[in-house]
Structure formats: C-alpha cells, structure tokens
Amino acid sequence: MSTVRIAIVGLGRLGRRHAANLQQTHGAQLVAACSPVAEERDWAATALPGVALYADYAEVLANADVDAVFLVTPTSLHAEQIIAALRAGKHVFCEKPLALNVEDCLAVEEEAARHPQLKVMIGFVRRFDASYRDAADKLAAGSVGRPYLLRSQTCDRNDESGFFVRFSASSGGIFMDCSIHDIDLARWLLGNPKPKRVWATGTNALHPALAEHQDVDNGVAMCEFEGGQLACFYASRTQAHGHETLTEIFASEGRLTVGANPRANRVEISDAHGVRNECVQDFYQRFADAFVTEAQVFVDTIRDNRPSPVTLADAREATRIGLAITQAFRSGEAVTL
Ligand code: NAI
Structure with a gap:
C-alpha cells in the first residue's frame, strides 16, 4: 500500500494533536475525522481542511476510502470500536489502555486473529x-x-x-x-x-x-x-x-x-x-516527538506489512x-x- 488513508476518531485533548501529526506523517493521508460533538467538528472544519467530517463512527467504517482508523476516544469505548473497525476491514491504531477489563482485551485479540492481514497497534507512546x-x-x-x-x-x-x-x-x-x-x-x-x-x-x-x-x-x-x-x-x-x-x-x-x-x-x-x-x-x-514517531511507525507497519511493535498481548497484560x-x-x- 503506497498511501495509508486514515480517519481520526475523537477530537479531544489528544485527538487534535494526533490529527496534526498525521497530516505530517510520511506515507499517510488524513482523509476523515469523527466526533459526536458539533464544536469539535467545527474545529476540524477549520484546522483540517479537505478532511471529510463525521458525527457517527459507523459511517466512517462504511467509507471504502478509509484504510485505517486512529482511535483517540474515551477508554471505555476502545474495545468495541476496535472490533467494529476490524470487521469493517480497517487497520487500527488505538490509544492506551486497550480496555478496562481482560474479557474485552481477549475479545479484541480473538477478532484480530480472524483478520491477520490487518494491523492493530496500541499507543504506549513511551516505547517510541x-x-x-x-x-x-x-x-x-x-x-x-x-x-x-x-x-x-x-x-x-x-x-x-x-x-x-x-x-x-x-x-x-x-x-x-x-x-x-x-x-x-x-x-x-x-x-x-x-x-x-x-x-x-x-x-x-x-x-x-x-x-x-x-x-x-x-x-x-x-x-x-x-x-x-x-x-x-x-x-x-x-x-x-x-x-x-x-x-x-x-x-x-x-x-x-x-x-x-x-x-x-x-x-x-x-x-x-x-x-x-x-x-x-x-x-x-x-512526549511530542514520541507521538510523531509513533504515528510514523504505525503507518510504516501497514505499508511494509510488518508485525505491530506493541502487541495486543502486551496491552492485555x-x-x-x-x-x-x-x-x-x-x-x-x-x-x-
Ligand atoms: P477527551 O475526552 O479529551 O477526548 C475524547 C474524544 O472522543 C472527544 O473528542 C469525544 O468527542 C470523542 N468521542 C466520544 N465518544 C465518541 C464516539 N462514540 N465516537 C467517536 N468519538 C467519540 O480525552 P483524551 O484526553 O483525548 O483521551 C482520549 C484517549 O487517549 C483515552 O483513551 C486516553 O487514555 C488516551 N490518552 C493517552 C495519552 C498518552 O500519553 N498516550 C495521554 C492522554 C490521553
């Protein structure tokens, strides 16, 4: 894959930072942004010109022009949003922690195992x-x-x-x-x-x-x-x-x-x-530099078809x-x- 087309999901404290980084990431194109909050989408309309805006995550997943989602949403939503993205055929970056209970972590791992061609990386930024x-x-x-x-x-x-x-x-x-x-x-x-x-x-x-x-x-x-x-x-x-x-x-x-x-x-x-x-x-x-590196590593992992450097088993543990x-x-x- 030459260019990874990414949707940022969550435009809060950290999502806005990730969105700015993804616009500078080599081999990536930020094509969509999603937030249920109107004023966050208003922010994106100005700060992320040319990026399609969505209030509903399901509509992002239905967009065939999105190769990967970058989840920067409340932790309590991570597991279900990762599973939905994998079922829609998208690669996933998700902020830490993976989930708030082990059962949800295992459910994500089981779904990921059904889609070995898709990458899932959890954002333990200090590793970068x-x-x-x-x-x-x-x-x-x-x-x-x-x-x-x-x-x-x-x-x-x-x-x-x-x-x-x-x-x-x-x-x-x-x-x-x-x-x-x-x-x-x-x-x-x-x-x-x-x-x-x-x-x-x-x-x-x-x-x-x-x-x-x-x-x-x-x-x-x-x-x-x-x-x-x-x-x-x-x-x-x-x-x-x-x-x-x-x-x-x-x-x-x-x-x-x-x-x-x-x-x-x-x-x-x-x-x-x-x-x-x-x-x-x-x-x-x-950790500003590490967040930039982390985004680049995620995109390179997809483009070069490498194993994710932070495994779901690490995140579960x-x-x-x-x-x-x-x-x-x-x-x-x-x-x-
Ligand atoms: P926040 O509350 O500022 O932002 C959350 C965003 O998710 C908001 O834009 C909200 O509108 C959006 N959102 C809520 N429900 C949604 C839905 N159903 N679909 C799409 N978007 C939805 O939170 P913050 O601080 O940005 O944290 C987000 C995640 O990032 C958390 O999991 C947190 O643990 C992680 N984080 C990681 C850090 C790190 O050092 N790696 C530092 C800070 C946060």
Whole structure:
C-alpha cells in the first residue's frame, strides 16, 4: 500500500494533536475525522481542511476510502470500536489502555486473529521516546547488568478546572489511566516478567470529588514479579511545577534514570532565587516527538506489512496488572495474579 488513508476518531485533548501529526506523517493521508460533538467538528472544519467530517463512527467504517482508523476516544469505548473497525476491514491504531477489563482485551485479540492481514497497534507512546529506547537498548546490551527494580512515576500538573474529575468517569481511574504507562515500561524494561502480587493505596490531596468515581489524585502501587523483580509506581494529578514522568531502573551493575529533571529546554536561570530551569507542563510537551514517531511507525507497519511493535498481548497484560492494582487499592488487600 503506497498511501495509508486514515480517519481520526475523537477530537479531544489528544485527538487534535494526533490529527496534526498525521497530516505530517510520511506515507499517510488524513482523509476523515469523527466526533459526536458539533464544536469539535467545527474545529476540524477549520484546522483540517479537505478532511471529510463525521458525527457517527459507523459511517466512517462504511467509507471504502478509509484504510485505517486512529482511535483517540474515551477508554471505555476502545474495545468495541476496535472490533467494529476490524470487521469493517480497517487497520487500527488505538490509544492506551486497550480496555478496562481482560474479557474485552481477549475479545479484541480473538477478532484480530480472524483478520491477520490487518494491523492493530496500541499507543504506549513511551516505547517510541528516544530516551526510553536508549535505556531499553542499554539494558538489552547488559551495560548495567541485571535489572531488579523499576521505580516509575507519571505525575500531571494540577488542573483546577475539574477536568480530571470528569475524565475519571471513563478512564478507569488513576492506575488504569496513568500507571498503565509505567506498568508497560516495567514489563518492557524488565524483560516481560510474569506478575505475582500487587498492592496499592492512595489519597485525595486536592480533588475530593474523585471519590465519587472511587478514584484518587495520588496513588502508589507495588508489584512483585516471578523471579524476584520488583516495580514501584506513583501517579499524581496534583504537581505544582508541571508534568513529571520519571523512571529509574536499578540493576546489578548500575542504575538508569529517565527524566530526572523534567526540564522544558536547556536554559538555566540563575538569579536571586538560585539556579533553576522551567518544566514541561503536560504529557504532550514531554512526549511530542514520541507521538510523531509513533504515528510514523504505525503507518510504516501497514505499508511494509510488518508485525505491530506493541502487541495486543502486551496491552492485555498491562490491563490485567492495572486492574489488579485498582482492585488492591479499592479493597485495601494485596492481590495475587
Ligand atoms: P477527551 O475526552 O479529551 O477526548 C475524547 C474524544 O472522543 C472527544 O473528542 C469525544 O468527542 C470523542 N468521542 C466520544 N465518544 C465518541 C464516539 N462514540 N465516537 C467517536 N468519538 C467519540 O480525552 P483524551 O484526553 O483525548 O483521551 C482520549 C484517549 O487517549 C483515552 O483513551 C486516553 O487514555 C488516551 N490518552 C493517552 C495519552 C498518552 O500519553 N498516550 C495521554 C492522554 C490521553
């Protein structure tokens, strides 16, 4: 296939960013955009000239000129939308997490197995970030020895608008929404160990309304893997300084750290207050380059007929661990997987 004709589905916080990237992706053409929200389609009419606009996802799937869908919709819709796309003969990129329960993940895998010619890729964007890739390469080369503990956090800047409270209704909670990235990193960087037992707790430091969704604005979790490797996860919605994604991998001959200072750029300010730098403000600023690479990899995967670099089994395992952590948090008990 020389040009992959893509429909973006979901034009919210992240969908608009993906739409802009897809317009620059080599070998891709953004041909359609879908949102049930009129003002989002109005935005697209101006920002995405020449792109066909749809309110109804079923109509996108009926369009024979669409080769692939790029799903950036609420997590609670992912599984059913992927299955519908596969049945309509479309390749699928879908944002993380794959689904909010293991049964839905398995249903997607079963449907994908019926369409081996179609690609399905789940958006674990950190796998396309240059620094995380470098850390993965160093671990694979054994340059710091045998990794035994990963400590990783996904911390958002505080948003007083209440966005995270509304978002919680469909996100699956802070562990499924934020820690899922760290869970995927732990599996990738520790060599796909099998999880054994998890424990979690959390607190609402600034957003008590999250309790309506059995959610918190700060959560911590631990995971033991078979073979003795460990992971510690921290997720937050309340940072004052900006977005801070930080990962440390402790290994037998050293430690790798990614993102220890969430610097916005290489400028350092020295003045009467000391020496400091400005910080990235949100996940997109931190991972902008990785999102561009991710879109290119998806398109290349289709054009070159390569296996998807992030498998549905990877995504299912991340969901399984994230769910066990959520269950541990809600029950107050350790959960054995
Ligand atoms: P959002 O709420 O801002 O946007 C959701 C979009 O989906 C809206 O445009 C909404 O109109 C649209 N939508 C709702 N129902 C629909 C339907 N039936 N058919 C088509 N469109 C529909 O949410 P946001 O933050 O953009 O998140 C979307 C997804 O992206 C989530 O799954 C989230 O987990 C993921 N995400 C991933 C990130 C990453 O780092 N990889 C970061 C932020 C979000």
